[in-house]
Amino acid sequence: MVKQLRIALAGNANVGKSVIFNQLTGLNQIVGNWPGKTVERAEGTLHFEGYTIRIIDVPGIYSLSTFSMEEIVSRDYIATEKPDVIINVVDASMLERNLYFTLQLLELDPPIILDLNQVDFAAKKGIKIDAEKLSLALGVPVVQTVAITGAGINELLSTVVAVANREKQLQPLKVTYGKEIEKRAQAIEKLVNAKLPQICAVYPARWIAIKLLERDEDVTGKIRNYESGKEVLEYAEKLAGELEKIHGEPSPVIIASERYSLATKIAKAVTTVETPPKISLEQKIDALTTHKVLGYPILAGVLAAMFALIFIGGNFVSAGFDYTFGILTNQTANALSPFLPKIAVDLINKGVLSGIFAGISVALPYIVPFYILLALLEDSGYLPRAAFLMDNLMHKIGLHGKAFIPIMLGYGCNVPACIGCRIMETQRERFLSAFVVVLIPCAARTVVILGLVGRFVGLHAALALYVFDLVLVFVLGRIAFKVLPGEPVGLIMEMPSYKKPSMKNILVKTWSRTRDFVFIAFPIIIAGSLAIVALDITGFTSYIVNGASPLISGWLGLPVLAGIPLIFGILRKELTLILLAELIPLESLTAVQMIVFALVTMIYIPCLATIAALKREFGWKKALAITLIDVGLALLLGGIAYRILSL
Numbered sequence: 001m002v003k004q005l006r007i008a009l010a011g012n013a014n015v016g017k018s019v020i021f022n023q024l025t026g027l028n029q030i031v032g033n034w035p036g037k038t039v040e041r042a043e044g045t046l047h048f049e050g051y052t053i054r055i056i057d058v059p060g061i062y063s064l065s066t067f068s069m070e071e072i073v074s075r076d077y078i079a080t081e082k083p084d085v086i087i088n089v090v091d092a093s094m095l096e097r098n099l100y101f102t103l104q105l106l107e108l109d110p111p112i113i114l115d116l117n118q119v120d121f122a123a124k125k126g127i128k129i130d131a132e133k134l135s136l137a138l139g140v141p142v143v144q145t146v147a148i149t150g151a152g153i154n155e156l157l158s159t160v161v162a163v164a165n166r167e168k169q170l171q172p173l174k175v176t177y178g179k180e181i182e183k184r185a186q187a188i189e190k191l192v193n194a195k196l197p198q199i200c201a202v203y204p205a206r207w208i209a210i211k212l213l214e215r216d217e218d219v220t221g222k223i224r225n226y227e228s229g230k231e232v233l234e235y236a237e238k239l240a241g242e243l244e245k246i247h248g249e250p251s252p253v254i255i256a257s258e259r260y261s262l263a264t265k266i267a268k269a270v271t272t273v274e275t276p277p278k279i280s281l282e283q284k285i286d287a288l289t290t291h292k293v294l295g296y297p298i299l300a301g302v303l304a305a306m307f308a309l310i311f312i313g314g315n316f317v318s319a320g321f322d323y324t325f326g327i328l329t330n331q332t333a334n335a336l337s338p339f340l341p342k343i344a345v346d347l348i349n350k351g352v353l354s355g356i357f358a359g360i361s362v363a364l365p366y367i368v369p370f371y372i373l374l375a376l377l378e379d380s381g382y383l384p385r386a387a388f389l390m391d392n393l394m395h396k397i398g399l400h401g402k403a404f405i406p407i408m409l410g411y412g413c414n415v416p417a418c419i420g421c422r423i424m425e426t427q428r429e430r431f432l433s434a435f436v437v438v439l440i441p442c443a444a445r446t447v448v449i450l451g452l453v454g455r456f457v458g459l460h461a462a463l464a465l466y467v468f469d470l471v472l473v474f475v476l477g478r479i480a481f482k483v484l485p486g487e488p489v490g491l492i493m494e495m496p497s498y499k500k501p502s503m504k505n506i507l508v509k510t511w512s513r514t515r516d517f518v519f520i521a522f523p524i525i526i527a528g529s530l531a532i533v534a535l536d537i538t539g540f541t542s543y544i545v546n547g548a549s550p551l552i553s554g555w556l557g558l559p560v561l562a563g564i565p566l567i568f569g570i571l572r573k574e575l576t577l578i579l580l581a582e583l584i585p586l587e588s589l590t591a592v593q594m595i596v597f598a599l600v601t602m603i604y605i606p607c608l609a610t611i612a613a614l615k616r617e618f619g620w621k622k623a624l625a626i627t628l629i630d631v632g633l634a635l636l637l638g639g640i641a642y643r644i645l646s647l
């Protein structure tokens with residue numbers, strides 16, 4: 001009989017947790033949202049020694065205090081869902097900092113395995129950790145891994161099975177504090193046990209007591225819902241006030257300081273630095289890429305090389321596909337004509353097959369290489385350096401350097417970029433980030449820019465559109481910053497070490513992102529192609545063309561048929577170029593028309609999926625406001641560009 005196990009991966013950001021997840025689950029992954037939350041949830045399955053193991057990758061966080069939705073989601077899942085085993089992934093080269101989170105996990109009292117990851121990188125720094133001694137100190141199994149190569153993964157799974165089956169007896173460390181904290185924590189714990197037995201069935205009473213001393217808003221809110229909760233909260237507030245009077249610090253700071261003190265003590269006891277490490281190649285590269293002068297031309301070079309590679313590779317592959325599919329389309333039409341009426345042949349050939357072929361030849365050659373290069377930048381550790389360099393510029397539009405990360409993600413897809421704005425600290429900054437992110441040309445709009453302007457006008461014109469877009473983002477971001485009240489906060493983020501990217505991990509990420517396009521975009525592309533053919537057959541095309549003529553032809557200077565792709569582009573942006581190619585020979589457009597069409601497509605709201613993401617993050621009013629601003633701006637700038645370029 002196959003046994004089922006449920007495992008949760010928990011740890012700080014940038015400790016290799018996603019690589020562990022990919023090593024364990026391969027392609028058997030599902031990415032969605034936590035029920036009722038706007039936080040991404042990654043799940044996967046694997047089979048090991050007769051067990052079917054379901055892996056849940058909880059959000060990468062630095063603590064279990066309620067500073068973000070991710071932290072609430074993580075601790076609620078661990079406490080309420082009670083997975084069979086928690087794998088706490090820690091970075092061996094930064095053990096002291098990582099153990100702060102481990103101590104908080106131990107307070108929730110789940111079955112834990114400590115995954116001491118990146119031991120190879122720690123060794124390069126001269127850091128050696130005694131895993132056995134660390135296991136004794138924490139009272140949990142410790143397994144050493146090098147996730148990027150898969151070393152230690154098999155031992156990790158064997159330990160998971162042993163812990164789940166109680167073959168390994170755990171005696172987890174009971175985290176204790178100084179006498180002032182302990183005295184009050186125990187008093188609150190006793191009252192919680194007496195007055196709130198219902199909540200104690202979900203959360204450990206001691207953990208609740210500590211959280212109340214920390215004035216945790218989420219826990220306070222949960223307790224307030226109970227009839228006897230008021231008494232508990234008043235008592236906890238009184239004791240927290242006493243604690244603050246003794247130490248002269250806020251109670252969360254007092255408790256955090258004691259946790260860090262314990263984490264430091266454990267880390268020092270199990271860590272030895274064998275020899276003062278020489279300045280490594282990684283450190284030299286780090287110093288160069290974050291240099292206050294040299295870092296900027298390096299960043300510009302990286303971005304320019306990235307888009308040049310996409311352009312050159314995309315053009316080459318796209319041209320090959322066009323030639324091949326052109327032959328196949330003609331042969332299919334000739335083969336079907338003797339057996340089917342012309343309407344059916346057009347629906348099959350121009351609707352279904354042309355949609356599929358266009359999606360493959362126009363979109364994939366540009367999307368796939370972009371996702372590969374984006375994964376390389378992510379896995380190498382360069383993206384946070386780019387954020388650091390862009391901090392000063394981002395402050396000009398009321399944000400800090402961390403906003404550069406969702407902006408870069410926006411070049412891949414605006415949907416995860418909008419969701420990625422959650423890394424910003426305040427609601428104002430999250431909304432401001434999303435406002436500028438939707439103006440970033442995603443991979444779908446890159447298809448239009450490079451597949452139309454880059455291919456027929458020249459790379460210089462395509463790059464000019466990207467430069468113009470960045471200027472537009474800066475100007476509009478600056479205006480929004482002035483309109484929205486508030487001040488930007490400082491940049492506080494981790495700078496992970498440079499790592500050699502794993503080709504397997506890059507391919508998994510690329511496939512995961514491309515798969516969304518294949519399974520979501522292709523049906524929409526085919527449906528759009530069929531709709532175009534159906535409109536043409538029924539004669540409705542002429543009504544649409546005549547209605548849109550003053551705007552499309554009169555103001556934008558485009559062929560009237562170009563209005564149809566722009567309307568259908570609300571579904572998927574690459575659809576605009578695909579449908580345009582089906583309606584009008586692209587070579588027949590003038591250079592000015594190509595640039596105007598690409599400019600309008602680049603600026604107006606990306607797609608329905610992005611609108612849905614904005615609605616989910618900020619509500620309908622703000623989502624519609626951004627949508628209407630972008631559409632109006634695209635039409636205004638398109639008309640102005642047509643008149644200026646025509647001169």
